[in-house]
Amino acid sequence: MNIVVCxxxxxxxxxxxxxxxxxxxxxxxxxxxxxxFDLYALEEGVRLKEAYGGTVRVITMGPPxxxxxxxxxxxxxxxxxxxxxxxxxxxxxxxxxxxxxSAAIREMGPTDLILCGKQAIDGDTAQVGPALAEHLGIPFxxxxxxxxxxxxEELTVERMFEDGxxxxxxxxxxxxxxxxxxxxxxxxxxxxxxxxRKAEITSLDREKLKVEDRFLGLDGSPTRVIHIFSxxxxxxxxxxxxxxxxxxxxxxxxxxxxxxx
Numbered sequence: 001m002n003i004v005v006c007x008x009x010x011x012x013x014x015x016x017x018x019x020x021x022x023x024x025x026x027x028x029x030x031x032x033x034x035x036x037f038d039l040y041a042l043e044e045g046v047r048l049k050e051a052y053g054g055t056v057r058v059i060t061m062g063p064p065x066x067x068x069x070x071x072x073x074x075x076x077x078x079x080x081x082x083x084x085x086x087x088x089x090x091x092x093x094x095x096x097x098x099x100x101x102s103a104a105i106r107e108m109g110p111t112d113l114i115l116c117g118k119q120a121i122d123g124d125t126a127q128v129g130p131a132l133a134e135h136l137g138i139p140f141x142x143x144x145x146x147x148x149x150x151x152x153e154e155l156t157v158e159r160m161f162e163d164g165x166x167x168x169x170x171x172x173x174x175x176x177x178x179x180x181x182x183x184x185x186x187x188x189x190x191x192x193x194x195x196x197r198k199a200e201i202t203s204l205d206r207e208k209l210k211v212e213d214r215f216l217g218l219d220g221s222p223t224r225v226i227h228i229f230s231x232x233x234x235x236x237x238x239x240x241x242x243x244x245x246x247x248x249x250x251x252x253x254x255x256x257x258x259x260x261x
Contacts, residue, residue, distance in 0.1 A: 001054035001150075002112045004105055005045045005078065006132070007038040009062050009069040010122040034069045037117025041178050043185040044147065045115050046077035052150060055079045057108060061089060061101055067201045075188035075196035082108060086205040091218025094123065098131035103209040105136065113155070114175040118143055129177040140175040141168050145182050 012031045045056045058073040060066050061084040070081035084104045092100060105111060114136075116129035126142070133140035141159055148167070149156040159166045160179055170176075188196070206216070214220050242250075255261045 001048060001052050001152075002110055003045045003048060003054060003056045004108065004111050004114045005038070005042045005056060005058045005073070006101060006114065006116045006129070007042065007058055007060050007069055007073060008035040008117075008120045008122075009033070009060060009066045010035045010120055032065070032069070034072055035117055035120045035122075037119060037121070037178075037180065039117070039185040040180050040182050041115040041117045041176075042073055042076065042078065043183045044178055045113075046186075047183065048113070048147070048150065049077070049079075054112070057082065057111075059084065059101065059104060059108070061085070061092075061097060061104075070201055071196040071199060072188070074199045075192040076186055077192070080202070081199060082202045082204055084204045084209070088206045088211075089217050091221065092216075093221035093223045094125050094127040095131055095223065096215055096217065096221045098128050099135050099215050100209065100211055101128070101132050102135035103211055104204050105132075107204060107209060112172050114138075114173075116175065116177045118177045118179050126177070129175060133175040136173075136175070138173050138175055139170050140177070141170050142177045144176045144178045147176075147182075 009032045012033045042056075042058065048054070049056050056078045057080040058070055058078040059082040060069055062069075064083070064085055066085065067081075067083055070078075070083060074081055082104060084100060089100055105114065114132065116132070118129075119126035120128070130140055130142060141157055143160045144157045145160040145165070146158040147155055148158060152172070154169055154171045155174065155176075156167065156169050157176065159168050160181065212220075252261070
């Protein structure tokens with residue numbers, strides 16, 4: 001099985017600065033980590049490889065220093081790593097990011113399964129995985145908590161909802177976004193760390209991917225952040241200190257007056 005795992009390098013702290021003009025994150029001077037949800041996707045990819053054979057290729061889009069995230073992925077079992085990097089890609093929204101990643105995955109060759117974390121902790125949109133599947137024209141299932149059955153043609157998975165679980169059969173090739181309930185990520189071994197240190201990272205830039213200008217970076221993004229602000233926390237309500245039975249009566253009368261009951 002040819003598996004591709006998409007990961008993202010994100011700021012470790014929530015105390016990040018916002019560029020005053022582009023309204024994008026200023027990442028300089030902020031320590032970065034692999035997006036925690038992506039670690040579960042990576043672990044699941046490695047487990048599938050161990051159970052059914054094949055390869056795990058990991059890909060990320062970001063600045064050159066994002067290769068540290070790729071090496072971390074290699075240290076826990078990924079076989080190859082690809083870095084999608086070019087100044088022209090900077091500022092891309094989720095739609096353009098997914099488009100660029102789709103071009104990179106096509107360049108990487110045949111793929112049976114793509115795995116993503118459910119969302120990135122810096123943007124929290126949960127859009128890139130599903131959008132990537134749409135760009136590639138393949139089926140996807142989001143919020144997967146368990147892979148039940150695997151064959152060369154399809155997967156049977158459990159998709160998590162707030163009030164239950166749905167069992168879904170998905171044909172391959174396809175894409176899954178996973179939640180943290182799916183597994184427990186492993187720690188890198190000493191052998192894995194040594195292999196990661198020597199691993200060759202394949203870089204994919206604008207020229208190699210032939211990304212069209214109209215789908216490029218910030219200028220090609222259909223969504224823009226216009227204004228960033230912290231909402232005012234306004235609390236309203238009524239405080240009662242009477243007897244519980246008297247308070248209950250007042251509450252019921254108030255709800256009736258407002259037509260709620």
